[in-house]
Amino acid sequence: MDLLSGFDFYGFVILPLLIFFARIVDQSLGILRIIFATKGFKLSVLFFAFFESLIWLLAVKQIFVRIDNIFYLFVFAAGFASGNIFGIFIEEKISLGFVLVRVVFQKDAENSINALKERGYRLTVVDVLGMEGPVKMIFSTIKRKQIKDFLSILNSENPTAFFTIEDVKQIREGFRGRGKRRSTPSNQ
Numbered sequence: 001m002d003l004l005s006g007f008d009f010y011g012f013v014i015l016p017l018l019i020f021f022a023r024i025v026d027q028s029l030g031i032l033r034i035i036f037a038t039k040g041f042k043l044s045v046l047f048f049a050f051f052e053s054l055i056w057l058l059a060v061k062q063i064f065v066r067i068d069n070i071f072y073l074f075v076f077a078a079g080f081a082s083g084n085i086f087g088i089f090i091e092e093k094i095s096l097g098f099v100l101v102r103v104v105f106q107k108d109a110e111n112s113i114n115a116l117k118e119r120g121y122r123l124t125v126v127d128v129l130g131m132e133g134p135v136k137m138i139f140s141t142i143k144r145k146q147i148k149d150f151l152s153i154l155n156s157e158n159p160t161a162f163f164t165i166e167d168v169k170q171i172r173e174g175f176r177g178r179g180k181r182r183s184t185p186s187n188q
Helices: 009-038 042-065 070-094 108-118 146-155
Strands: 099-104 125-130 133-143 162-168 173-175 180-182
Touching: 009 042, 009 070, 042 070, 099 146, 108 133, 108 146, 133 146, 146 162
Parallel strands: none
Antiparallel strands: 099 133, 099 162, 125 133, 173 180
């Protein structure tokens, strides 16, 4: 019992955990701030930036007060690294916005095209000239949340298809269902 009586529980357990979790939160907010900024969410960016900087300042203050203890520096850095991973995880879960999926089929495009249309995906189909002759290419603007489903259909029907996925900042015009016009900014 005498061994633990001189142990600084606050200095070596509580405060390092607070610094570590503060860095996870502020770095996660930083990742989200950047993502929301690229999608044009101005009010959300303002909120994330304010709290990111406030939490960072609180954590840094604790480091500067105890600058001679290298343990705090490692905890600070570990929180920063963990915050990056956690921020990416959060961003993947919320999957905001739209993407453009471009697919070039090497063969048998019709089954894949029909399967995607049956699932409700709107497609633009183009005949193009590939390296070895004529092939089909499709374009589809989908919600980021739909990427996994779209690719699973594509892979089950045509696993050799080449595809690229790009973020879309804004969608101006298009058609939904049976000729209904839509105008949707990517931040909805």
